[in-house]
Amino acid sequence: MEGKSYQRFPKVKIREMKDDYLKFELRETDASMANALRRVMIAEVPTIAIDLVEIEVNSSVLNDEFIAHRLGLVPLTSERAMSMRFSRDCDACDGDGQCEFCSVEFHLRAKCHSDQTLDVTSKDLYSSDHTVVPVDFSDSAGYDSSENRGIIIVKLRRGQELRLRAIARKGIGKDHAKWSPAATVTFMYEPDIRINEELMDTLTFEEKRNWVDSSPTKVFDIDPNTHQVVVVDPEAYTYDEEVIKKADAMGKHGLVDITAKEDSFIFTVESTGAIKASQLLLNAIEVLKQKLDAVRLSDDTVEADDQFGELGAHMRGG
Amino acid sequence: MGVQRESVAGFPGHNLPLNNGTQIPNSPVKGLAIDKQVLAAPIKSAVEKYQLLPEFLKVRGLVKQHLDSFNYFVNTEIKKIVRANNRIESSLDPSIYLRFKDIRIGEPSVTLDGVSENLNPHTCRLSDMTYAAPIKVDVEYIEGSHGQKTRAQKENVVIGRMPIMLRSCCCVLYGKDEAELARLGECPLDPGGYFIIKGTEKVILIQEQLSKNRIIIDMDKKGNINASVTSSSETIKSKTTIQMEKGKLYLILSQFSTKVPIMVVMKAMGMESDQEVVQMVGRDPRYSALLMPSIEECGKDIHTKEQALDYLESKLKRSMYPPSAHAPNASSEKAGRVMTILKDVFLANVRVHQNNFRPKCIYVGVMLRRIMDAILNKDAIDDKDYVGNKRLELSGQLISLLFEDLFKTMITDVKRTVDSILAKPSRSSRFDFAQWIVRDNITNGLERALSTGNWDVKRFKMNKKGVTQVLGRLSFIGTLGHMTRINPQFEKSRKVSGPRALQPSQWGMLCPCDTPEGEACGLVKNLALMTHVTTDEEEEPLISLFYCLGVEDLELLSGEELHAPNSFLVIFNGHILGKHRRPQRFATAIRMLRRAGKIGEFVSVFLNEKQRCVYIASDGGRVCRPLVIADKGISRIKEHHMKELLDGVRTFDDFLREGLIEYLDVNEENNALIALYEADATPETTHIEIEPFTILGVCAGLIPYPHHNQSPRNTYQCAMGKQAMGNIAYNQLSRMDTLLYLLVYPQKPLLTTRTIELVGYDKLGAGQNATVAVMSYSGYDIEDAIVMNKASLDRGFGRCIVMKRLSAIIQKYENNTQDRIARPNRAGNDAGRMQVLDDDGIAAPGEIIRPNDIYINKQTPRVTRGTMVTGLTDSDFKFAPQTFKGPIGESSVVDKVALFTDKNNNMCIKYLIRHTRRPEVGDKFSSRHGQKGVCGTIVQQEDFPFSERGICPDLIMNPHGFPSRMTVGKMIELLGGKAGVSCGRFHYGSAFGEPSGHADTVEAISHTLVEKGFSYNGKDFIYSGITGCPLQAYIFMGPIYYQKLKHMVLDKMHARGSGPRVMLTRQPTEGRARNGGLRVGEMERDCLIAYGASMLIFERLMISSDPFEVQVCRACGLLGYYNHKLKTGICSSCKNGDNISTMKLPYACKLLIQELQSMNIVPRLKLAEA
Known part of the structure; x- marks a missing residue:
């Protein structure tokens, strides 16, 4: 056992890449690797999402919790997320979650003065940080930028008003789906079709x-x-x-023989727009690395040996 | 004779249309023309006829039966009641009188401080008022003073207030369009048909009962044949039974103490000749033979009318009529009594004019004949459960009973007061009859009956309980289902299966699926979609019409002729009119007149060949439904009719008026041959169904593909659909219900049915389309539990809002004091609990409220009784804050606060507390196929299985749910839903809809699936989310509409350590509401005994329940007490403390010992060392 290396060198070939869409091949690895990547992309790549809403005035038809829930699900551009702090580990604000290192503040003020229904959308959210703003879909294909006004939050009729302050924080999809950067992450085994x-x-x-x-x-x-x-x-x-x-x-x-190639996968990744699909993959690899490091770092301790047993030894060797 | 001539005289008006042959659509000339047209016309499919349904519902609405019934009462019945009792006379001076000339119901309004203000339903709901309108009468009366009488008139005198049914013709919502309804705060989809009494919505349930005034033949337990008639006239209700016992015929009537031979009764009514009786029954020798023993029994000593009356008199119940003192001749008085009973009670529905008992005798003859038929042929026994023998009593009829009673009571009250005033020797003021009309009686009587549901009508000794119910507003469908519910009359405990079984005659009238489970199963029913319940129709014009159509009058016929073999009896609403020689022609003529609109569309004619009778009915309470008329199997509705309908040129009523459609009741259906589809019609077919799915009711109509499900599953869904959360009404957020369950993101089902669109469930849905994978996962899915995707829940699946109402009253007291609301103390001990309060001391909307928070900082005066007090200071008040009791550890929000004045002029405050919940483990969910299940576990999205397209299910259901339930409809729903989302079109799954195109076939769905790149069978290739490997099997996956049911863990979970105890026994309280303990019951105790866990029993039954230390005297064995001064126990019977032992006992045991002692039983404890 000892000394033999199981190390493989997976290859990635990108087939198609758009801001919010990525299709690539992952070869020369196995299902556990592919699945780990998928799971991390869904659940552990950090993004920024609205986490706390303070409502000043709400005379709309939707109640406060309803609006807060909708705001939370609005994707925010989160390129900064990897470098940001989780507010629970933030020293600057004692876990208060209101400082510039771990949070972004948003304001929304909308009042309907006309007889026409006013749509309050994600564009009405004003951010304190220009790098963290609601995702804009207007440039992506299929949308006419003039009529597209972002993600609708609530509709107001004449005289109704909505005023609120919202705090966005860093988080991961495991805690709440609003922090998940992935709309779709899926893979398939590449089929091997042989016609007789x-x-x-x-x-x-x-x-x-x-x-x-x-x-x-x-x-x-x-x-x-x-x-x-x-x-x-x-x-x-x-x-x-x-x-x-x-x-x-x-x-x-x-007549035909179809088998799945056990070592090659075709991934499809769609992003919510919070981060680019390509960045999502890179971030996922980064997060995966960090997780493995966390395991490796504790390898000296006795308890790690107890915890991982043979696996720990294997990792040290490999 | 006189009657006959009169009716002829009254006839000509009705005769005209008959002579005008062209008016009748079925005339032979026109019939030919239609045939040609049909041959030329393209072949039609049945689909087009469906369009009639929305049209029907537009005209009739979903609760039209309630509205029609109430409208009939308000417009016609109430006037009849008043006309029948229109005069109040003083018994002292008959010339002093008051006469009611007319009665009408005004606009809904309320009089506050002398000012009348118009009402609308929503304000009544919000401010706990009764939605009622004044009952106005025009009166003519005598006023005067000092012997001078003048006649005066007064109009619009209010005699009381009538609660108004919403959307009836008196309601402000009548005929309003959507925008106007919205302005009044009303939901346009709300069906109406209920009342608002003191702010609560009340429905008068439809009451089912056996037909009145009809002969019902049945067999009792002993095997005797009975013929019974429940007679009901304006004045009296009675039940007459004729029984065949041991070959002899008897009459059973509650006024007689025993059975009396029927022949004696016949003689008493003047039929002294036995031959005449035999002739009246029919001359068939078999009938005579059966009648023989009865004739012989009577023939021994009773021969004349007088003898018969004497005999009957001896059988009278004593207490019934105590002989009055002033009667000069006792015996003639007695004979008179028997005559009165025979006249008024015996077969009360057959009237006696000028002591002519002949109609009654003939009626008895017909009853006897039917009994004998039943003896000779058991098939002739009537089926009590047959829907044609049932009548449905609706709100209008029930209210009219009550109103008549109250009106009569009012009249007697007025009479009594007037008499007492007139009896006074010296009257100073001017006498005015009209001022003595009291209005509170009627108002309060109606209001009380409607709010309690207790219907007490003294005249008929009626005492019904639970006639009204609070309208269930848990879901929109629940509300509709409540409006169509039919309550049975008989008790539910009886163990007979007959009335509970599904009756074939229910087809199309009552829903075969919608019935509760358990004790009321099969007894409580629901109306089908197209059912209509008739209201009464004027009888007299119809009767004279029938005579003109060739009915030979009863009076002119001898008994012999009556049952002549070539003729049929004509029975109209239970009255025997006479006979007809050509019954088929007669029935056809009436039907033609009805189709031509010359007589009411709900008059039914039923030719009963077996009984050789023509039954005609125009009475109220019959169930009927519309059908398309077919001539020789060819539908009268042509393509151009439907086109006109679609273009809006034609309405449903036009179809009815032109004789293309007619209403058939259950009895007349027996004379019809109804084809399900036009294609199935044969030349004998007389009618064609409009749409087969209308046999289902509203609740069953939600189920997609119900005809593929095992039948009880549909029944379960009917019960569960009423518990599903969703939208309740468009005005749901402006309502203040005690409990309101709403879904945050309700959806319209992907797989709809026509019924869903018709009733508006697509606008007020109660569920969400969940992507379901049918597979086993994690083991937390056994026993119907479902596994849910956490990400779906995060995104809002199954999220719901629970609104609860709290209320507070600022009470006024008799000593002129009243409660007050104090400004919250922001610094004191309770500052934390007063956070939600505004400066006015009332909780503010939008504030987060936690359990034990104070929502009203109320103070009550210390002294509330006695003399008037003014100038109270702070010290005269004590704090009486009301605190919020919600789920521990959860925070709710004050949604709304409403202030109003109740009718006692106290200020009331209503709070709506809102709580938003996301699904948790243990919450109950269900699909639309009676497949309920709780959430077993919640799993992270990355652990969930996924397909290569990236589809990840919202929930996972265990496949073991399918084989035993056989809900194939659910599988088709999944397939159809999947096809629906992939091709972007809502698919349909109406019941029995495949042939007519109202349900997509599995073949078509599979085709769509294949087109969109799915497998035809709906199964997908799935990867495990945990390992990333493909699953061994293909997984059946697709969207299914899931309902969240109102049963949630948060409302049910309960545990207790120590807590409150009951005062009497000192044992822990019972139930979650009182924070009670969990009882180790008898059976649990038995288990522990069997196991031998004695210490556990000891702990559970005493230590953790009601331990109590007692002093027991070893000498006498009685309980002593502990003297705290001497610090010893003392026995009170031995008067010393020498032999006292201290021991522990359950307090309940000590209580028992003392109770026994109080009954002079001495329980002695014998102690031994353990």
Whole structure:
């Protein structure tokens, strides 16, 4: 056991990258690694979100807690979050959570003076720190910036007013989903599709067409020239085994062989906008590293040995 | 004869339409034309007819039966009541009188300090008032003084206040549109049909009872055949039973002490000839044979009318009529009494004009005939549970009973006061009859009955309890369900299954699903969606019409002719009108007239071939429903009709008026052949259903695909839908209910039904669409528990608002003092508890309130009785603050504070306390398929399974919930919901909707799923969130509409260490509300005994309950006492302290010993060393 290294060198290949969307391949590692990355992205990458609301005036139809809950869920740009302090460990304010190192203050003042309903949106939140502001979606595709006014918080009719002060703090998704920077983080095993060409050739064009159509997603197609079945998009395969069942039903067992590649994953990451999707991945790796460091740092102590036993020894060796 | 001629004279008006043949839609010429048109028309699908339903509900509303009934009372019935008792005469001087000329109900208003102010319902709700309108009468009366009488008139004299049903024709909301309703603070989706009494909303439940004035044949426990009639006339209610016992026929009437032979009664009514009786029953030799023993029994010594009357007189109950002293001839008086009973009590529904008992005799003849039919053929026995034999009593009828009684009491009261005034020898003031009308009786009587639900009508010895209920406002559906509920008349404890079973005749009238579980199961029912309950209709014009249509009058027929084999009896509302030789033609004629709108649309004709009778009914309380008329199996509704309907040119009433649709009641349905769909119609078909899903009620209508579920599951959902939290009404935030449960983010179900859209559940939903994965996870999901995603809860899933009302009164006392509210002391001991108070001493809205906080800093005067006091100082008041008792450790918010004056002129303060809760372990949730479950655990999102598309479920449900429950509908809901979200269209799952397109088929849904890249079977390939590995099985995952039920852990959890005790026994109190202990009961104790845990029993039953130290005298065995001066125990019977031992005893035991002693029993304790 001792001395043998299990170390692997995973490779990442980025396929598509937008501000709030990232698709990449993660190869030469196993499910535990991929899943750890996913879990950290969802739950442990810190962001900033509104945590405390002091309401001065609220004559809207929604009650105070309702508005506070809605404000909490507004994503705030959180590039600063990694360098910020958790207000519970902040020395500057004695855990009060109101100092500049651990908090950002917001103000909202809205009153409806017209007969038309006034939409109070995230744009009406004024931040004390220009780096921490509500996420602006106007530049992303599909939105017309002129009509898009941010995330709606409450609607006011004539005479109604909302005035409040809010404190945003750093936190992680484990504590509350409002601190989670990830809208979607998911991965799939890359499928390995092998068509038995010999057997496939025994099929008529009509049978091929039927077989291809049996897949709910467009994985296969027929080459219009050669009339050969080709794999057009292996990643569209959802492991539904419809094609295998269809082949069996046609009496062509083993027409296609589909296995999941155990060591390569295709990740899809969508961010809430709090941080860029690419940054989310980097932050996640950083957080993961810190967590491993926390384990490693305590390796000298006896209790760590007791705690981790063989694992601790393994880590020291590796 | 006279009657006959009169009715002919009254006829011509009705005769006109008959002669005008073109008016009748079914005339042969027109019928042909329709056929051609049909052949040319394109083939129609049944879908189009659905559009009638929203139209129907627009016209009739969901609680139209209540409104119709109340409107009928207010517009017609009340006038009839007053007309029948319109004169108050002084018994001293009959020329002094008061006559009611007219009566009407005014606008809802309240008179405060002499000023009348108009009311609207919402202010009544908020300020605990009764929503009532003045009852105004026009009177003509005698006034005068010193023997001079003048006749005077007065209009709009108020005799009392009538509580007004919301949305009835007297209500301010009547005919208002949405914007006007909003201005009045009213929810446009609220159905109305209830009353507001002292600020609480009260519903008069629909009361179910057996038909009045109808012959019901049944068999009693001994196997005797009974024919009974419950007669009800304006003056009296009676029950007449004719029984066949041991081959002889008897009459049972409560006025007679024993059964009396029916033949004697017949003789007493003047039918002295036995032959005539036999003829009246029918000349079939089998009938004569059955009648023989009765004739023989009577024939021995009773032959004449006088003999019969004497015999009956001897059977009279003694106490009934004490012989009056001034009667000169006792025997003729007695005979008169029997005659009166026969005239007024016996078969009271058959009137006797000028001592002509013939109609009564014929009625008895028909009863006897039916009994004999039943003996010869058991099928002829009536089914009491048959819906056609039932009548539903609605609010209007119930109030009219009460009003009539109160009105009569008022008249007698007025008469008594007037008499007493007139009896005074010297009257100084001018006599004015009108001023003695008292109004409080009627007002208070109506208000009391409606608020307590106790219906006491002295005249009929009626004493019903629980007629009204507080309208349940826990959910919108609960409110609607409450309005359609039908209360049974008989007691619930009886162990008969018959009335509880589902009756085939309930089809389309009463909901087959919606009934409670437990003791009221099957007895309490609910109306179906399209049911209408009839109101009374004028009888006289109809009767004369029937005579003109060829009914031969009873009076002109001999007994022989009556039952002639070629003719049918005609029975109208329980009265035998006569016979008809061509019954089929007669029935068709009446139906044509009804379709042409010449007679009321709710008149029903039922040709009973078996009984050879034509039953016509126009009475109130029958259930009926609309159906499309078909000629030879071809629907009368054509495409162009529906197009006109869609264009808004045509309304539901037009369909009715033009004879395309008609209402059928349960009896008439027996003469119809109703096709479910147009395609199923055969040439014999007479009617076509509008939509099959209308057989369900409002509550069952919410369930998607209910026809795929096991039937009890639908019943469970009907009960649970009423407990679901969501939106209650558009005005929910301006209401001040005692308890209000709201959901923070309620949603419209992804899988809807047509009923949901019709009743407005899509606007006031009570649940959320949760993505559900059907799989096992973590072991915290056994026994129907569900696993919830913490991130979903963070984002607002299942979050709810609970509002509770608190109230305080500033009482005024008899000595002119009153409570006061003090300014809070910001520095004293209680400053912390007074944080929520404003400077005025009342809690301020928006403040966070914790348990034990003071919400009103009230002080009461120390002296509240005795003489008038003024100038009180601070020392005359003692503090009486009211503190908030909420869940410990939780903080609530004061939502709203309302101040108003109650009717005793005290200031009242209502507080609404709001508490927002997120789901926690133990909260109850349910889908719409009777699948309830508690939250078993809450799991982090990263641990939750996910699909490669990134879909992560909101909750996980254990698959073991499916096999035994067989809720296939839930699985289809999941599939349909998944297809719905992926293609962006709400899918439908109406009951029985697949053939008509009101429910998407599984095939279509699967097709959509495949199109959107899902598996056709709704299963997904899922990865474990914990390991990242794929799960071994495909997981059935998709959205299901979940309801959060009102049962929450926070309201139920309870534990106690030490705490309050009951004074009498010194044992811990019971129940959560009193912070009580958890009882080790008899069975638990038995377990401990069996286990041998004696010390545990000792601890639980004494140490932690009611230990008490007693002094016991070893000599006499009695309890002594402890003398604190001498510091020894002393036995009071031995008068010394020599043999005293100290021991511990449960206090309850000491109490028992003392109680026994007080009963002269000496319990002695014998002590031994242990």
